[in-house]
Amino acid sequence: MPMNSKIRFSKKRAWSHDLPISFLMQQGVENPGVLSLAAGLVDQNSLPVELTKKSFDHLFSNPKTARAALQYGTTAGSLSLRSLLLSHVSNLEEKSARELGMTVDNIIVTTGSQQYLSLLGEVLLDPGDICLVAAPTYFVFLGVLQGLGARIVSIETDEFGMRMDSLESTLGILESQGQLEKVKMIYLVSDYENPSGISLSQDRRGQVVEIAQSWSKQQKIFILEDLAYRELCYDGPVVPSIRSFDSTGETVILTQTFSKSFSPGLRVGFGVAPKEVCAAICDKKGNDDFGSTNMSQQVLATALRENFYYEHVKHLREVYREKRNYMLEAADTYFSNIPGVRWVHPNGGLYVWMTLPNNIETGFASPLFQKAIHEDKVMYVPGELCYATDQKLDFDKQPPIQKNHMRLTFGVQNHEGIQEGMKRLAKAVKSFI
Amino acid sequence: MPMNSKIRFSKKRAWSHDLPISFLMQQGVENPGVLSLAAGLVDQNSLPVELTKKSFDHLFSNPKTARAALQYGTTAGSLSLRSLLLSHVSNLEEKSARELGMTVDNIIVTTGSQQYLSLLGEVLLDPGDICLVAAPTYFVFLGVLQGLGARIVSIETDEFGMRMDSLESTLGILESQGQLEKVKMIYLVSDYENPSGISLSQDRRGQVVEIAQSWSKQQKIFILEDLAYRELCYDGPVVPSIRSFDSTGETVILTQTFSKSFSPGLRVGFGVAPKEVCAAICDKKGNDDFGSTNMSQQVLATALRENFYYEHVKHLREVYREKRNYMLEAADTYFSNIPGVRWVHPNGGLYVWMTLPNNIETGFASPLFQKAIHEDKVMYVPGELCYATDQKLDFDKQPPIQKNHMRLTFGVQNHEGIQEGMKRLAKAVKSFI
Known part of the structure; x- marks a missing residue:
């Protein structure tokens, strides 16, 4: 019997090796005393225990339902x-x-919006196809794109989100290089972007639809609008979605989740897309799992129908607004006297994006990350994970990977945890100034 | 603005078009008066309403859990x-x-065992890679394999399951054609196979492990053992799994589900694999959905811990044994006087596999299927869906697609439905004798 036969995995298996999310979670496990300002969990104490119980009891009071x-x-x-x-x-x-x-036929329910993002990638992207993203953007989606062998081209951002002039000039360069036909989508977290906390301005929401349509010369270029944080709005204007500027619904695919606004443990997200795209997603999902957990769909439907959900979201906005304020105050207290440090004031979402002086790197291997995790016992998400720069593209316009940012979240820690975490982090940062 | 730009889907999107399961479900929707002996749903009245409520209440009685x-x-x-x-x-x-x-590190929880089958396929199979299957076998898994662009080579079966002589001779032919290195796995539903109801004999369970190991000359050939029906045993011997003959656990990957034995609405399945395979599956699953519904995992854990689950399975065996008997009696009543019709007596599972005379085809386009669904108002799963024959392989040993079988299930219908369904089906069949 040959004993040395090796496992030969599929080619694509190699594309999802060494995901940063796994490394981060492993750090949490290996360093139990560490205060995490990194973990993307939601606030523990405001999880809807009573409302879920009411929904469940309602559902189970009738044997038929x-x-x-x-x-x-x-x-x-x-x-x-x-x-x-x-x-x-x-x-x-x-x-x-x-x-x-929109009709119900445009909607597909998934295991969190994450599964929607992944399924859409599966049905649209061949290896080598291009997705345009903001720099920085949601790093877990970058992992999805890499896992599919797709190429990621980054677009510059400013305080109003993705820059439309950069988007157009990048599309122009891709066309001149004969690569426009590889572009399948533009990914945008339009409200309170993870990680930057910035929202795309209303003007640009209309413009990006026009740009996607006018550059869909051979094949359709979709906009994938990720509205995961949409309902976690605390102050500032609430602007219409990009989808609302697409009257036919043929260009913008929208996805949302109940993980942030109700409970991630139910794993219910959904997306809205043209019917042809829905059919493709359903075929793939049919092979993958036949459909997401029915029981949590029914629990959530009850919570929506009985208005428990809306009651909860209202409460949650208060909880997170306060936590956001708490983190910003702690930033003022501990970081305002450190030269060259600045941060974004987010109007919603779960993140504060902090920028250090150019010469202080924040990556996993950096002295700062190592000191923070091992000595000061605090963890953040290195900003560089949120940048992907396609090495195959050789032009000026692609923004470089920035290495001096940190994504901090006020989601999971309570007030004391936020206070203590920011204090520890400031201590770590100061030692490198 | 170019208005005629077309959606260009990924290449693999085309591989999961026109799945038979979608067609079947559509038939059910379009023909509401039809009695389904096809639908893979479980018995409605025995669903564990009270036990799920007890588990949920237990879990939610403590705010921490x-x-x-x-x-x-x-x-x-x-x-x-x-x-x-x-x-x-x-x-x-x-x-x-x-x-x-086995340790807990070998186990991954998925959205039904279907997701486990799909994830394993994703990490092991490149387009063109080969999976060996029984003829007939679980047709939804054939769809998964096709969706991955894999090639499916069928192996003859008899009343003891997959024939080991045919398996070995097929491997020999593949080797002589220089294709052995494409073979990544052998898929087996070892207990009460869907659709045939046949179990792999104990002798062959040991043999197939040896065969897989001895033919793993260059790369590992895994056995994927699908034990979806394992706990639905009504009579006849309960034999050890194929996995139990693989002392190192390096060759057999096992998957099970709670969809049949407890509740499909919870969508909890799992698999047991070598750690290197688990890492690959976790990386892919991390991109796909971060993990299956946590709440249903906790409900099921409570049901297992408090023994509610085992109580339920005991009850369920009684329910299904009776329904199995009922369908077999109805087969005797309505089919025993039709010449050339025979059927398998299953010792477990949910299916009765019925064979018609060679000249009566049962496929979607056949006169029988059309008459059954439109005139007699009864539906079954055409047996030919459960056969896949690789067109690229040109040798005698591959069994032909058989077109004269029907998969009948006693899962979803009550006694009256089974009785009436079998009566209607016999009427349809008789008109073609």
């Missing part, structure tokens, strides 16, 4: 939930479903 | 659930985890 929740659902997700989602999106947009060009 | 269930879990799944799964498998095997060479 209880059995329906315990039986197989459908691949696209519960029809009653999808009807509620249609109203939900319609309310958020302050437009009728008809005006938005 | 309730919050943990509502928070993010980990990609591999809840550690407490995985510990319970280790004991669960160990009890079923009547061997200690140590004897089986």
Whole structure:
């Protein structure tokens, strides 16, 4: 018997090796005393224990609805939930479903919005296809793109989000290099971007739809609008989604989740796309899992129908607004006297994006990260994870990977944890000034 | 603005078009009066409403465990659930985890076992790689393989399951054609195969491990053992799994689900694999969804810990044994006087595999299927869906696609539905004799 036969994995297996998220989680496990300003968990104490119980009891008080929740659902997700989602999106947009060009058939329920992002990538992207992203952007999605063998081209951002002039000039350069036909989508976290906390300005929301449409010369260039943080708005203007500027709904694919606004443990997210895209996603999802957990879909549908959900979101905005303020105050207290340190004041979401002087690197291997985690016992997400620069593209416009940022979250820690974490982090940073 | 730009999907999108499962479900929707002996749903009345409620109440009676269930879990799944799964498998095997060479680190929790099958395919199979399967076998897995662009080579079966002589001769032919290095796995539903109801004999379980090992000349050839129906045993011998014949656990990857034995609405399945394979699956799953629904994992863990689960399985065996008997009696009543019709008596699972005379085809386009669905208002799964024959392989040994079988299930219908369904089906069949 040959004993030395090796496992030969698929080629794409290598593309999802060494994900930064795994490294981060491992650091948390290996350093239990570390205070995490990195973990993307939500606030523990405001998790909707009572409202979930009320929803569950409501559902299980009737054997018929209880059995329906315990039986197989459908691949696209519960029809009653999808009807509620249609109203939900319609309310958020302050437009009728008809005006938005949406029906329940445009909606697919997934295991968090993460699965929607992944499925859309699977059906659209071949290895070598290009996705345009903001620099910085949601680093877990960069991992998804890498796992599919896609190429990631970064676009400059400023305080109003992705720059439209940079987007157009990049598309122009890609066209001149004969690569425009590889561009399949533009990914945008339009509200309170993870990690920067910045929202795309209203002007640019309309412009980006026009740009995507006018550059869809051979094949469709979609906008993938990730609205994970949409409902966590604390102050500042609430602007209409990019999707609302796309009257036919043929250009913008929207995705949202209930992980941030209700409970990540239910794993319910969804997306809205043209029907042809929905059919492709459903076929892939049919092979992958036949449909996401039916019981949590039914629990969430009950929470939406009985208004428990909306009650909770209102409460949650208060909780997170206070935590956001607390982190910003702690930043003032501990960082305002460190020269060259600045940070973004986010109007929503869960993150504070902090910039250090250019010469202080924040990456996993940096002296700062190592000191922070091992000596000062505090952890953050290195900003460089949120930049991807396509090495194959040789032109000026692509922004360089910036190595002097930190993504800090006020999501998981309580007030004391935020205070103590910021204090420890300032101590670590100061030692490198 | 160019208005005619087309959506260009990924190449692999085309591989999961026109799945038979979608067609079947569509038939159900379009023909609401049809009695389905096709749908893979489980028995509606025995769904564990009270036990799920007890588990949920138990979990939510303590704010700490309730919050943990509502928070993010980990990609591999809840550690407490995985510990319970280790004991669960160990009890079923009547061997200690140590004897089986299993730890919690070998276990990954997925959205049903379907997601495990799909993830394993993703990390092992490149387009053109080969998976060996029984003829007939679980048709939804054939869809997964096609979706990955894999090639499917069928192996003959008899009343003891996959024939080992055919397996060896096929491997020999593949080697002589220079294609052995493409073979990545052998897929086996060892207990009460879907669709045939046949179990792999104990002798062959040991043999197939030896065969896989001895033919792993260049790369590892895994056995993927799908034990979805393992706990639904009604009579006949309960034989040890193929995995139990693999003392190092390096060759056999096992997967099970709680969809059949408890509730498909919870969508909890799992798999046991070597650690290197687990790492690959976790990386892919991290990109796909970060982990399956945490709340249903915690509900199921409670049901296992409090023995509610085992209580339920005991009850379920009685329910399904009776329904199995009912369908076999109805087959006797309505089909025994039709010449050339025969069927398998299954000792477990959910299916009765019925064979018609050679000249009566059962496919979607066949006169029988059309008459059954439109006139007699009864639906079955055409047996030919459960056969895949690789067109690129040109040799005698590959069994032909058989077109005269039907997969009938006693899972979803009650006694009256089974009786009436079998009566209608016999009427349809008789008209073609």
